[in-house]
Amino acid sequence: MIVLKLGGSVVTDKDRAETLDGEALSRAADAVADALESPSESLAEGLVVVHGGGSFGHHNASEHGVSTTAGTHDPAAIQDIHGAMTTLNAFVRSRLLERDVPAVPIHPFSVGHRDADGELHLPTGQVRTLLEEGFVPVLHGDVIAHAGEGATIVSGDELVAELARALEADRIGLCSTVPGVLDDDNSVIDRIESYGTVADVLGESEATDVTGGMAAKVRALLALEADASIFGLEGLEGFLEGEGAGTTIE
DSSP, X not given: OEEEEEOHHHHBOXXXXXXXXXXXXXXXXXXXXXXXXXXXXXXXXXXXXXXXXXXXHHHXXXXXXXXXXXXXXXXXXXXXXHHHHHHHHXXXXXXXXXXXXXEEEOOHHHHOEEOTTOOEEOXXXXXXXXXXXXXXXXXXXXXXXXXXXXXXXXXXXXXXHHHHHHHTOSEEEXXXXXXXXXXXXXXXXXXXXXXXXXXXXXXXXXXXXXXXXXXXHHHHHHTOSSEEEEEEGGGHHHHHTTOOOSEEEO
């Protein structure tokens, strides 16, 4: 079973507010459709898709000063962020449905929460049931209820980690705008086994990102048991077919 994240920087233009990257999203949808049409052994138990916020979620979260730790009690702010993300989710699912991928939505705002310590609680019974019934659940970064903070951001990377643990995923894929984690010479690092070996080369995202950038992705994946890969859009098809792609995180 695979948990696949389509980065917000892949499916949107992160430098322009609420702007879809239609060409890239279509390429990603094609890759998913092709993989499901002739599924490899790696997809025998299904596929869960998570997409990031890109210029939809991050733009609105930044405007309202909301992050994964800084919350809001303003219902208008929650509406702006959640509304933007449900719109993006509809775009993503529409492209998948056009290619006969049985994509269905799961909105984290309606099902999850953080406790007073900031720990994420995300029920996954509905995800498992939808997988068993032949659907492709599509989740997304969102706002989420947070005890003592009103509502904060839950990132796509957090969702990937929670889903991978709860569903005992075999493989995790993070599709980004770069071909993998890059070293100082902009060459792809083939394998990462500890954060310390790459700490010096992991910089911040250049576009607006309230969820931590590449450093946070690598840290989260290192904490998981499943095999994980970070790769560019050109590596998505191969990853879904069970091949190695980009940077392997162990």
